[in-house]
Amino acid sequence: MYGDKTIIEGLNLRIPAGKIVVFVGPSGCGKTTTLKMINRLIEPTSGVILLNGQDVLKQDKVEVRRSIGYVIQQIGLFPHMTIAENIALVPRLSNRKAGIDIAKTDRMLRMVGLDPDTYRDRYPSELSGGQQQRIGVARALMSDPPIILMDEPFSALDPITREQLQDELIRLNEDVHKTIVFVTHDMDEALKIADEIVIMQAGKVVQQGSPEQILRHPANPFVREFLGEKRLTPHLSLVVDDVMLKQPVKIDPRKGLAEAIQVMQNRKVTGIIVTDKNDNYLGVVDTTDIYAKYSEESLSIGDVMRKNAVTVLSGSALLEAIPLVQQAPFGFVPVIDAQERLKGLLTRGSLVDVLAKPYLEEVKSE
Structure with a gap:
């Protein structure tokens, strides 16, 4: 006192x-x-x-x-x-x-x-x-x-x-x-x-x-x-651009399958984003897609890539994108702009620092 x-x-x-x-x-x-x-x-x-x-x-x-x-x-x-x-x-x-x-x-x-x-x-x-x-x-x-x-x-x-x-x-x-x-x-x-x-x-x-x-x-x-x-x-105040990887591994659709495997080994990734020379997003490809067709030497990445993979629009709320990343078969979701140019990559690892745990636990309990 x-x-x-x-x-x-x-x-x-x-x-x-x-x-x-x-x-x-x-x-x-x-x-x-x-x-x-x-x-x-x-x-x-x-x-x-x-x-x-x-x-x-x-x-x-x-x-x-x-x-x-x-x-x-x-x-x-x-x-x-x-x-x-x-x-x-x-x-x-x-x-x-x-x-x-x-x-x-x-x-x-x-x-x-x-x-x-x-x-x-x-x-x-x-x-x-x-x-x-x-x-x-x-x-x-x-x-x-x-x-x-x-x-x-x-x-x-x-x-x-x-x-x-x-x-x-x-x-x-x-x-x-x-x-x-x-x-x-x-x-x-x-x-x-x-x-x-x-x-x-x-x-x-x-x-x-x-x-x-x-x-x-x-x-x-x-x-x-x-x-x-x-x-x-x-996570409520963030958009996907705040946490995405801004320089993801990319590959040209004309590259061969053996070349793609070499890129994956060098960059230590299991999936790659496919873009053209102007960075327009075309699709994604992972090791499963490549090895399924690896014996066909005439094929290029453009022939085996997945064109229907889920993407998220630049500027989207992170809260909306979290479940998409969790459900993505590759463990990542490309981020594109309104003109479908590649802007980045949202991965499960990139979410760690934003304390998404409370939200994820809520989703699991539903």
Whole structure:
């Protein structure tokens, strides 16, 4: 509470060890306050906070903070200290030693993807924002804490650097298996890095679960709105052109059957689209069609191709095309324009990234 105002109300949750748990929600929902209560930067007015079964509220708050890694958006590197000195700061304070464990410092640098010989003796001002954030993570890992708290650490970075550090965090925790409590307001970031997501609203937890569970079963209208309909049902807003292969394997109808087999072997496909020199769509042919007539050397692809294969018009809604792809005997459907020119190829593989599963399961159940 701040004065007579309750900020966090009835918070009751368990954070699994060794996982990345992401708190997400709109500004002012209590994410950062919850994070700061874990290491007692903010003291709760009631309740208990257990770390490995021990109530941190009954422990010395300085020792609690030294035993928990903490990474923030502003990083907080000391400008007058070298990178090695910054990383080794907490162990030096805890053990009251002036010296630096160079071997361990170098190991932390390598762990976050930085070459020790290049960065060990530099100063923070000589590093980019992304490199400084890596140093912040290395410093948090240096004392080998069971828990690392991260308060919007990547939000001030450019999109490319941010994505790189998100990938690095996922990779890193596969190696070190720390319990990472991560705060963000970015739902895309939460869905990418989290093993579990905790969605907060007005100081309360409204849903906790894996990204898959939350995407499939949003708890209430607030969660649905916060996720956004495009994340829940992405195929509804897409057209076939968004996911089709734009350079499918093609063949001229005058080519021989042996030539077609060679093309298939080289391109590792079992079917080819047949077009003329102007890219006008003519038909499809697969290995079954070719081998059925392979002994007749006088035949060309135009003689054995299928002219009645199902096609889909460019610009069509992906939702309408999904069942056509699933039912196609070749596992693909050509995409053509109004003039019947080939525009691309819609395959079962090209549908994977659009989360068509909810729709497909609905179709199967009918």
